[in-house]
Amino acid sequence: MNTPLLEIEDLCAEVCGKQIIKDFNLTINEGEVHAIMGPNGAGKSTLSYVLCGKPGYAVTSGSVRFKGKDLLAMSVEERAREGVFLIMQYPVEIPGVPTTTFLKHAVNAVRKHQGLPELDTMEFLKMVREEGRLLGIDNEMLKRPINVGFSGGEKKRMETLEMSILKPDFAILDEADSGLDIDALKVVAEGVNRLRDGKRSMLVITHYQRLLNYIVPDFVHVFADGHIVRSGNKDLALELEQNGYAEFVKEK
């Protein structure tokens, strides 16, 4: 039995008065990994921000249900606490806030929402160090302010660490491969794959097929002009890699 986790129906959204997402429909069931591929400017990142509730991204019509609840009625932090997580394309640097402090606040905010006791400093550090080690993140990096002076690869590893410790039910990977060399890509992909447990779902947004060699999707969708124009299995990604997006862009 497929249990729907995320149900997007006829979603329309705009940024600065410009309509970017147009009649978008997609259902993701528990345990499924979907990939969305598409040309630059199709609105892929906009979709991820709309799902996270970023201010400035306005939904004009349609609905999104997450675990049966109205996702669009929730604040940014409520969505995160319910289990929506976005690996950002360009994570911001936050000078002055040590990474561990930030992670502890985040973990405990989510645990509190789930009715779990907050972790004390020792429990938290033990957990974050263990997860960090798997991603090649050492104590020095954890002491530094969030993302400050991190390389592109380090930032993506930090995003993956945040996901690993927050354990969301649904993760969106927005161009998780951008700015990564092949070794860093493998580390991030391994981190993501460790979280694939048959229940957790993912939406992988990417330009290139390369990432999908490491994070193998159940479904691939072509996204152009604000909505899905074609869906298929992982072979569709290979086809796109060969033929490009030209035929879909023309379709409109």
Place this chain on the structure above:
Amino acid sequence: MTNLVPNIAYDYAELAKVSGIELPTPKTEAWKYTRLRDLLDCPYTLCTPSSATGPELPLKADVIHISNGRLVSALPQVAGAEITVIDHVEEKTHHPFAQMNALYLTQGLQITIRRKLSRPLVLNYHMSPNGENGFYHWRNIINCEKDSSAAIIEQFTYEGEVKSCYLANLVNDINIQAGASLQHYKYQNEAFKANHVALHEITIAADGKYESFCLQKGANIARNETEISLNGEGAEAVVNAAYMMNGWATLDTTTNVYHYQPHTKSSQLVKGVVGGTAKGVFQGRIHIAPNAVCTSGTQLHKAMVLSDDAEIDVKPELEIFADDVKCSHGAASGEIDKEQLFYMRSRGIGEEEAKTLLIDAYVTDVINHITDSSVREWFKSLI
């Protein structure tokens, strides 16, 4: 000292006038952002004595308790220092509030630092208004002898009637002799209708070093003014400050740094956070005399503005009369970074909690410049 009659409410401006002292008006350039009208609006009586003392600091120190402008504890025996009580002083400058301070001095201390002190000296000022709008004038004459070193911490707190609009007028005359160093820290958390005017006059001889940090979180009108004369080669001053205010207060940080000799160095970093209808003022002047070559003077003021009605007034002034100097000033103000806020919220952290973390980080950046780690941790616990 000129005698004041207890229990008489004095109009402060009138008292100054009959004493031949001209207080600044809202039109006086150096005071026009300070909302003096509020400060001078209320008649003040001379503070009645109190024996209540301020909260202890979480660090090992020699402590002197000052309550309602009077010494309330026995002076500690500090190895390497000599401390005596004074009840009259001469004011050498034309600073009107310092002149008032001298003429109507409540009490003060003469502190002589002879060598390196093993722990900080805390001046714990406490106010318990007892239902009156009192005023007091306190002065420290601090002499750091050749090659001595000391840390002095001033804390200003209150208890009882929060709505009292008392006035604290403070002056520190600090003389740092050759090779001596002084770390001077201040925490101002006066009652929210109170007024606080402080002047620090500092002269620094060759290779002398002055490091200061002032955190202002209280009062209605508060001005922390620092005047530094770098009088010998190798003299150095660090004048850092932070202020945080959410009500309607005016928090003023004014600095005048005079480089009189070559190879002198100064730096200033001031960060403020204002919300509500609060107002932050920064007036910073660096003056470099004609012969003061190979000097360096830097100044940076940054402010975070949390509401539409909060205000920041910044007036940097550089007066450079010498060649071969390195001087810079900068000012920036802005809101909480929206991208940073979104990032934190997207990880489940509530909006208010995220804002608090970002504001703490903003101010901690200045606090991190404090060299003494226990003082640094104390200030971090105050924001």
